[in-house]
Amino acid sequence: MMKNIIEAIKISENDFINIRHQIHQHPELGFDEKNTSDLVAQKLSQWGYEVHRGLAKTGVVGTLKVGNSDKRIGIRADIDALPIVETSGKPWTSKIQGKFHGCGHDGHTTILLCAAKYLAQTRNFDGTLHVIFQPAEELLYGGKVMIDDGLFELFPCDIIFGIHNMPGLKAGEFYFKEGAMMASSDTIHIEVSGIGAHGAMPDKGIDATIVACYIGTALQSIVSRNVSPSQAAVVTIGSIQSGDAPNVVNASALMKLSVRALNNEVRELLLNRIKALVIAQAESFGAKAVITHVNGSPVLVNGKEATDFAIEVAKELVGANKVHVNTPPLMGSEDFAFMLEKIPNGCYMMIGNGDEPGFCNVHNPGYDFNDNCIVPAAAYWAAITERYLR
Numbered sequence: 001m002m003k004n005i006i007e008a009i010k011i012s013e014n015d016f017i018n019i020r021h022q023i024h025q026h027p028e029l030g031f032d033e034k035n036t037s038d039l040v041a042q043k044l045s046q047w048g049y050e051v052h053r054g055l056a057k058t059g060v061v062g063t064l065k066v067g068n069s070d071k072r073i074g075i076r077a078d079i080d081a082l083p084i085v086e087t088s089g090k091p092w093t094s095k096i097q098g099k100f101h102g103c104g105h106d107g108h109t110t111i112l113l114c115a116a117k118y119l120a121q122t123r124n125f126d127g128t129l130h131v132i133f134q135p136a137e138e139l140l141y142g143g144k145v146m147i148d149d150g151l152f153e154l155f156p157c158d159i160i161f162g163i164h165n166m167p168g169l170k171a172g173e174f175y176f177k178e179g180a181m182m183a184s185s186d187t188i189h190i191e192v193s194g195i196g197a198h199g200a201m202p203d204k205g206i207d208a209t210i211v212a213c214y215i216g217t218a219l220q221s222i223v224s225r226n227v228s229p230s231q232a233a234v235v236t237i238g239s240i241q242s243g244d245a246p247n248v249v250n251a252s253a254l255m256k257l258s259v260r261a262l263n264n265e266v267r268e269l270l271l272n273r274i275k276a277l278v279i280a281q282a283e284s285f286g287a288k289a290v291i292t293h294v295n296g297s298p299v300l301v302n303g304k305e306a307t308d309f310a311i312e313v314a315k316e317l318v319g320a321n322k323v324h325v326n327t328p329p330l331m332g333s334e335d336f337a338f339m340l341e342k343i344p345n346g347c348y349m350m351i352g353n354g355d356e357p358g359f360c361n362v363h364n365p366g367y368d369f370n371d372n373c374i375v376p377a378a379a380y381w382a383a384i385t386e387r388y389l390r
């Protein structure tokens with residue numbers, strides 16, 4: 001039966017490769033995915049879905065109810081692109097300079113559309129299917145905005161799923177991890193204020209540049225001395241901006257940090273230690289520091305039951321040799337974590353994008369989604385839906 005799904009979906013493979021290329025040529029950034037959202041909504045209505053638009057501005061939810069069961073499944077795809085100049089050289093290269101589907105969300109959108117079409121035509125399930133097309137994943141809060149706009153009140157789900165392609169892993173094979181699979185992400189800005197002075201008379205000022213350097217050094221002690229060696233954590237100072245001239249004692253410095261953890265307690269520890277160290281370090285020099293938490297997304301945690309179920313369906317569909325369990329977690333982040341916080345009965349998984357020599361990672365200007373993943377991944381969404389709602 002599972003093999004039949006793959007065969008049935010394979011028939012329309014070329015149509016969906018064309019859709020993927022069309023989306024790829026017209027990339028749109030977070031919350032601005034107007035044409036992509038139009039395309040998705042138009043296809044879904046054409047196939048008989050009830051279509052809701054406007055959650056998180058450009059979000060689209062398609063609902064298909066078959067039979068009498070009150071069980072509900074949600075499957076989510078992200079639809080946004082990145083502000084990168086593409087260099088893939090592919091015939092379907094981005095037509096919009098400086099915008100690029102460099103993370104394969106064009107592929108994720110196409111996969112879910114492909115599954116949605118098959119499920120609407122076959123209607124071989126009993127219950128409610130919600131296909132959720134989410135904007136602004138790259139900003140790491142499109143998912144949160146959809147939830148804040150009422151996603152799960154309007155479209156309650158008993159179980160949810162999401163997928164991401166991953167270069168470096170075998171094309172079309174599935175990768176799972178129960179529990180924490182992707183890290184929390186927090187962006188922190190630190191504004192250090194001192195007193196400006198002539199570079200030849202440092203005693204007349206308080207040097208914000210030097211204070212920032214000490215803060216940067218002190219921050220290195222958090223992961224090495226405060227976090228248990230058995231836990232994963234990252235504190236990266238991605239930017240320090242201060243001054244312009246060699247003969248100036250600077251009155252201010254701005255630091256930008258990215259903070260990651262695979263456990264919400266470690267996340268709290270990192271954020272608390274950063275605050276304490278920064279304030280104390282600045283004070284010790286007579287300077288001031290203001291800390292701004294710019295944004296944050298939680299650890300992505302896959303539910304045990306949902307993950308077991310997802311693994312079982314994958315094994316039936318493509319065979320156990322193409323299904324990898326206990327994949328090592330990633331320190332990258334994903335705003336599907338907000339959805340899993342609301343609906344812990346869910347699973348986010350990876351599909352390999354290929355590991356041929358010279359492959360490009362996501363966010364690399366030469367990256368391209370592997371079209372060979374459309375059929376297995378779409379068949380997988382169809383199988384998961386039919387199995388959960390049978």
Ligand SMILES: [Zn+2]
Binds near residue numbers: 363
């Ligand atoms: Zn990305």
Ligand SMILES: [Zn+2]
Binds near residue numbers: 105137
């Ligand atoms: Zn992505």
